Amino acid sequence: xxxxxxxxxxxxxGVIVLxxxxxxxxxxxxxxxxxATTKSVEKxxxxxxxxxxxxxxxxxxxxxxxxxxxxxxxxxxPAEAGSATKEPESKxxxxxxxxxxxxxxxIPEGAFQMGNAxxxxxxxxxxxxxxxxxxxxxxxxxxxxxxKFVDATGHPVPRSWDDAALNxxxxxxxxxxxxxxxxxxxxxxxxxxxxxxxxxxARGGLSGKLYPWGNELPGAGGEFRANYYPLGGxxxxxxxxxxxxxxxxxxxxxxxxxxxxxxxxxxxxxxxWYGYEKQVLNPxxxxxxxxxSNGYVRVRRGGAWSRRGKDLTCANRGNQQPGNGxxxxxxxxxxxAKDVVP
Ligand SMILES: [Ca+2]
Ligand SMILES: [Ca+2]
Numbered sequence: 465x466x467x468x469x470x471x472x473x474x475x476x477x478g479v480i481v482l483x484x485x486x487x488x489x490x491x492x493x494x495x496x497x498x499x500a501t502t503k504s505v506e507k508x509x510x511x512x513x514x515x516x517x518x519x520x521x522x523x524x525x526x527x528x529x530x531x532x533x534x535x536x537x538x539x540x541x542p543a544e545a546g547s548a549t550k551e552p553e554s555k556x557x558x559x560x561x562x563x564x565x566x567x568x569x570x571i572p573e574g575a576f577q578m579g580n581a582x583x584x585x586x587x588x589x590x591x592x593x594x595x596x597x598x599x600x601x602x603x604x605x606x607x608x609x610x611x612k613f614v615d616a617t618g619h620p621v622p623r624s625w626d627d628a629a630l631n632x633x634x635x636x637x638x639x640x641x642x643x644x645x646x647x648x649x650x651x652x653x654x655x656x657x658x659x660x661x662x663x664x665x666a667r668g669g670l671s672g673k674l675y676p677w678g679n680e681l682p683g684a685g686g687e688f689r690a691n692y693y694p695l696g697g698x699x700x701x702x703x704x705x706x707x708x709x710x711x712x713x714x715x716x717x718x719x720x721x722x723x724x725x726x727x728x729x730x731x732x733x734x735x736x737w738y739g740y741e742k743q744v745l746n747p748x749x750x751x752x753x754x755x756x757s758n759g760y761v762r763v764r765r766g767g768a769w770s771r772r773g774k775d776l777t778c779a780n781r782g783n784q785q786p787g788n789g790x791x792x793x794x795x796x797x798x799x800x801a802k803d804v805v806p
Contacts, residue, residue, distance in 0.1 A: 668714030
């Protein structure tokens with residue numbers, strides 16, 4: 465009987481020793497995590513590194529270990545980063561190439577104040593908006609891109625393709641209606657941006673500024689920041705549309721968010737909508753009954769080559785009949801980041 469007790473005691477000791485050993489193996493792991501979190505500034509880089517290394521290490525170690533490690537690093541990131549930076553965006557690659565071949569930039573999830581209290585009446589009241597991450601074409605859709613769509617689908621050709629002032633391959637496509645733009649977006653597996661997404665993207669992460677670059681007028685100091693209609697006409701270098709990307713991008717890497725061509729958005733336009741809007745997260749614009757009171761027109765944003773500088777503000781709102789086109793209006797597409805990286 466004593467022998468049995470002895471054996472049991474020995475076994476118990478063994479279990480305890482093993483247990484302690486296990487505990488002792490953990491500190492290096494948590495210490496590693498700690499160093500990772502204390503280096504929060506480098507986190508984005510190291511997280512990317514971990515992601516890019518994942519396939520290789522997954523093969524080596526059977527996958528689960530390194531995957532867990534990556535996950536735990538990501539999980540600690542938001543808590544550590546707190547209010548300092550927008551780290552969660554590192555979950556998604558910075559760039560994405562759409563099915564139409566267009567380069568798209570990641571617009572990170574975040575919140576902003578939509579509208580401009582000192583702008584036109586339809587830009588008030590300023591109200592909070594929260595958006596999930598999405599990708600946006602860095603350029604307005606060009607004639608060359610639109611031709612791929614026309615060739616593939618037999619969609620009608622825009623009338624501007626006869627006009628030498630507008631039909632350059634890298635000029636934005638114009639004389640497209642909202643219906644045409646939606647057809648293109650669907651063909652590309654994408655969609656038009658909501659009005660809120662458009663304004664958030666145009667602001668490029670700047671808070672409370674008038675234009676994508678700040679508060680200066682587009683031609684302040686003789687330095688042109690957009691294609692518009694400066695005093696005297698075309699001193700910005702372009703009489704009508706400019707090839708996309710002719711002016712510097714905003715901080716999200718988006719070109720021509722101010723000027724060149726107006727850009728169609730998904731939403732109906734209703735001039736008093738901001739006073740009724742209740743949806744903070746991913747707002748979709750006016751419901752049918754409000755759209756009706758403005759005669760069912762769609763939002764367009766950003767001003768155009770035909771407009772004075774003050775019309776190029778991020779918050780300025782325009783509209784257009786959904787079946788109409790003109791030589792001042794084009795579009796660009798977006799896709800939700802979760803539809804690209806589930
Ligand atoms: Ca111009
Ligand atoms: Ca534009």
